[in-house]
Amino acid sequence: MLKTYIRRSPLLFVLSILLLGGGFWVSILWLPVLWVWLFNCLPGLALLLTWFLAARYRSKRWWVIGIGAVLTLLITVPIGLLNLLGYSFEASTRPVTDVSQYAEVRSSYGNAPVSHFPETIPPEATNVKFYYRPGAFQGSSSIQVRMQLPPEMWSRLKAEYEAVAQYRYTGEDRNSRSFSSEEEAAAISHVSWFLTSDEYSSFPDSYEILIFGFQDNADLDLVICYGVALNADPPEIVYWTNG
Numbered sequence: 489m490l491k492t493y494i495r496r497s498p499l500l501f502v503l504s505i506l507l508l509g510g511g512f513w514v515s516i517l518w519l520p521v522l523w524v525w526l527f528n529c530l531p532g533l534a535l536l537l538t539w540f541l542a543a544r545y546r547s548k549r550w551w552v553i554g555i556g557a558v559l560t561l562l563i564t565v566p567i568g569l570l571n572l573l574g575y576s577f578e579a580s581t582r583p584v585t586d587v588s589q590y591a592e593v594r595s596s597y598g599n600a601p602v603s604h605f606p607e608t609i610p611p612e613a614t615n616v617k618f619y620y621r622p623g624a625f626q627g628s629s630s631i632q633v634r635m636q637l638p639p640e641m642w643s644r645l646k647a648e649y650e651a652v653a654q655y656r657y658t659g660e661d662r663n664s665r666s667f668s669s670e671e672e673a674a675a676i677s678h679v680s681w682f683l684t685s686d687e688y689s690s691f692p693d694s695y696e697i698l699i700f701g702f703q704d705n706a707d708l709d710l711v712i713c714y715g716v717a718l719n720a721d722p723p724e725i726v727y728w729t730n731g
Contacts, residue, residue, distance in 0.1 A: 492543075500539040500553065507560075508532025514571055528571065531564040584620040590633060593620045597729075601714040602631060604649075604700055605727045612638050615724075617684040634684035634726040642723035649716055653698035659691045675702035678713040680730035691726075695719050703731070 511528035538556025542549045584593060591608050609616055613635035620631045637645070650656065655672050679699065682691050691697055699715040712731030718724070 497539050497543050497549075497553075500535070500542060504532055504535035504539050506532075507535050507564075517575075528567060531560050531567060534560045534563055581622050584622075585618055587616050587618045589620075590618050593631065597631065601701060601703075601712050601729050601731070602727075604714065604716065605631075605633065605729075609633070609635065610637070610641075612641060619683040621683075630680055630683060630728070630730050632680060632683045632726060632728040634724065636722050636724045639723050642718075642725065645725060646718055649698050649700075649718070653700060653715065654702065655699040657697055659693040659695045659697065671702065674704065674711075675699050675713055678702065678711050678730060679715070680713070680728040682717075682726070683728075684726060691717050692719075694721075695726075 508529055509532070511530070511532050512525060515525040515528045535556065538553060538560065541556070542552040545552060587609065594602060594605055594607060615634075615636045617634045618632070620629075622629050655675055657676060676697075676699070679691070679697055682689050696718045697715065698718070699713060701712070701714050703712040712729070714729040714731070717726040717728065719726075
């Protein structure tokens with residue numbers, strides 16, 4: 489029976505299978521979620537139903553094909569546009585981890601709140617890691633660069649940064665210390681996660697976290713917190729901005 493139906497409308501059958509496969513491919517490409525698969529497969533399913541009805545009711549074949557083609561087109565166009573918008577949004581907020589793009593991202597950020605970041609990666613730096621997550625629709629974003637430095641250079645920067653920090657604490661006393669003000673507590677609660685580590689976590693206990701600035705803009709529903717994190721062994725510094 490299936491072979492008979494295929495012989496009656498082979499082109500329509502092939503087109504419906506291609507459209508169905510395209511729906512699966514687009515779903516896997518950027519968002520492999522079950523409901524997205526079903527959503528993107530609707531055009532292919534509509535055309536597959538058209539092929540089946542056209543093969544079954546041969547006397548009304550062209551009516552069925554005409555109606556089915558229009559229906560498939562009406563389904564395909566909005567689904568295609570939604571996929572394009574969704575993929576563009578996902579691509580625009582995808583994290584950047586390529587160290588070679590650091591200078592470009594740093595310069596595009598303007599000045600504050602990344603003025604404390606080096607404009608380029610110092611030639612003395614080793615084991616450099618980079619993470620940048622753009623904000624959606626001008627929303628919150630995160631940028632972080634982590635590097636190991638020669639001990640003398642690290643010590644000099646540590647003294648320089650400790651002198652200008654608004655708040656200072658270690659990962660070890662993050663949950664145990666008493667705060668001098670509500671703003672200090674709020675600032676510490678908005679410190680960036682350790683995004684350049686191998687796993688998503690807060691800064692380890694051995695790190696000293698220095699907060700240079702904290703801005704809570706209630707009108708824009710945006711909180712910006714920025715500073716550095718320092719680790720003595722190995723001599724490492726992490727520049728971070730969250731917000």
